[in-house]
Amino acid sequence: MRIMTLQPASGALVDQIVARLEQAILTGELAQGQKLSEQTLSDRFGVSRGPLREAIRTLEGRQLLERTPFSGVRVVQLSLDDLEQLLTTREALEGMASRQAAENMTLHETRQLRVRLAAFEDSYRREGVDGVFRVRSAGDDLHTLIVRGSRNRWLIDIICNELYPLLQICRFQSTAVTLRTRQRIEVVHREHEAIIVAIERRDADAAEAAMRAHLVASRTILMAQLRGEPPATAVAGA
Amino acid sequence: MRIMTLQPASGALVDQIVARLEQAILTGELAQGQKLSEQTLSDRFGVSRGPLREAIRTLEGRQLLERTPFSGVRVVQLSLDDLEQLLTTREALEGMASRQAAENMTLHETRQLRVRLAAFEDSYRREGVDGVFRVRSAGDDLHTLIVRGSRNRWLIDIICNELYPLLQICRFQSTAVTLRTRQRIEVVHREHEAIIVAIERRDADAAEAAMRAHLVASRTILMAQLRGEPPATAVAGA
DNA sequence: ATATAAGATATTGTTGACAATCTCGCTTAT
DNA sequence: ATAAGCGAGATTGTCAACAATATCTTATAT
CATH class of the missing domain: 1.20.120.530 (GntR ligand-binding domain-like)
Incomplete structure (x- = not known):
């Protein structure tokens, strides 16, 4: 029998990142319009940039993040x-x-x-x-x-x-x-x-x-x- | 002056893959419910699996692809x-x-x-x-x-x-x-x-x-x- | 002094290799 | 003969290094 880990370990690592990132945005922990660097986020979540980028793409599809090519992603800013x-x-x-x-x-x-x-x-x-x-x-x-x-x-x-x-x-x-x-x-x-x-x-x-x-x-x-x-x-x- | 390339080279490679994949799905080239392997697609588009996976995540957000973890992605099948x-x-x-x-x-x-x-x-x-x-x-x-x-x-x-x-x-x-x-x-x-x-x-x-x-x-x-x-x-x- | 341009730095985009997981075929025992 | 268990192969998930691009700094000319 395996020891139960703290995080739900819901299969793919990407899904966990999506959930945590969405949570951070929804709670206001990440402010609207704030610029996010991939390096910072990957350090923060303790994962590599690969899964993180996929998570960003997912949130982007839900309009929670906005990306400008070669510039970075920002939390959406709603007027x-x-x-x-x-x-x-x-x-x-x-x-x-x-x-x-x-x-x-x-x-x-x-x-x-x-x-x-x-x-x-x-x-x-x-x-x-x-x-x-x-x-x-x-x-x-x-x-x-x-x-x-x-x-x-x-x-x-x-x-x-x-x-x-x-x-x-x-x-x-x-x-x-x-x-x-x-x-x-x-x-x-x-x-x-x-x-x-x-x-x-x-x-x-x-x-x-x-x-x-x-x-x-x-x-x-x-x-x-x-x-x-x-x-x-x-x-x-x- | 640079020689004009055939593909529009619209900045990010991922966006091109998204466009081409969407096109393939919308024209029926990729049939509904068809299983897609990342290796096959990356060979087909001549890119690495990294950007391809991001493209898949994007299309997944638009409900055009459905993913089952560790199993693969399928083109959406509409009843x-x-x-x-x-x-x-x-x-x-x-x-x-x-x-x-x-x-x-x-x-x-x-x-x-x-x-x-x-x-x-x-x-x-x-x-x-x-x-x-x-x-x-x-x-x-x-x-x-x-x-x-x-x-x-x-x-x-x-x-x-x-x-x-x-x-x-x-x-x-x-x-x-x-x-x-x-x-x-x-x-x-x-x-x-x-x-x-x-x-x-x-x-x-x-x-x-x-x-x-x-x-x-x-x-x-x-x-x-x-x-x-x-x-x-x-x-x-x- | 200000504006412009060139270079240094940091960040994003991309790639190939490595690890984890599933699927399918084969062996073996009932 | 059939079903359960095991193992090889293939596929997905993850990572760290490399290349391309943008941003910031600095120097120079007006």
Whole structure:
């Protein structure tokens, strides 16, 4: 029997590097726009430059790193406009995911949505967590549950592996956003419930519309806050 | 002055390999599900395994290759369900792109749409090309023009660099789909015009709805044909 | 003093060799 | 005769050295 090593030893060394690098970027340990030298990183992770370069290529494909030939790689730097476009893209994708979830989720899965909603209500009654940039590492929050319920491998991949990491990055450039009044939190709760109701009724149109309305409202309010404008009675047109 | 080399020598060797590998996959030269050995590929392209492996990692990120550790890489194999999910994801993304195109396109760009529509009409009057899987290598067809007009870097990237290549692959597993009656072609033309009209009027809702209707109709008819069912008076609900 | 150009240095790009792992064919025992 | 176990071959994973390119420093000329 072999002694259990500390690191999970998930087969290829490259995958470990990808995970650790992504973690470092998502936690803000590596700041946005920071230039990374291969030598430094390979020393830091204790591996050669070969696997490291493959890991960089992988993260580059997920838009977390940007490379300029013969110059080096930098952590992606997201502007306010980038964030807005990201949230708009999310509306399209999660809207469709919600539609397909209404069509394809099992009865058991829809019950899990109710469980999640209750847990969410408990947690924000206690701590008032921020909704948009919520850490999805657990992979069982409401939005992720709905996305996976779509049974659409492309939607699941794009949303969970590309969009969510990019949104997570933005969380660390705007930590001051966590104000989120109790009022808004209760609105979010109602919006979440509207989505679940639509999915339970297998009403695809309503499910997409409800998700879109929820995300449009969140984006509008968030961008207004970030840009320092008054919220101006945010309209939630689907 | 240096003698011009045959290959464009676009900086990094890896990028050339990526382009050539992608080309080989998209043209069907490398069949779906085919197993690829690194040694064979590196011999074929006349490069070492280092850059080749980086290229493989890049294509893997675009879902064109699938890797199983210590076993090798295979060209992605797309089922009929995969294609349907792909087309559904496309509806979400291009629908939103059309919406943002209505909001952000310049006047000059909207005129280009008209030019493209006329050119498209000419070409299908002569050859009757298939619409869904049209080769987008030129990068100036109607759909690409609209997507770029959205000014949304994430939409543009996902649609052009991920979705379109995957759709292109499907083209070679279903060459028998090129029937496409003249009747359908004229309907497509009207749908295209409806999209352009909405964009010209800066009507975002209408632009998204028109694009969605167009793509839903195309998907419905295509899948019905591929699955051998009768088209059954395809409804085009937005 | 400033701007330009040439060289030194550091970093990225590439290569071939070495180690770890899997696959397939062969032997052997029931 | 068939199945399990072993070993040879092939393939993937990793590493350290070499070549190409960019960046920074320094010297020189205006």
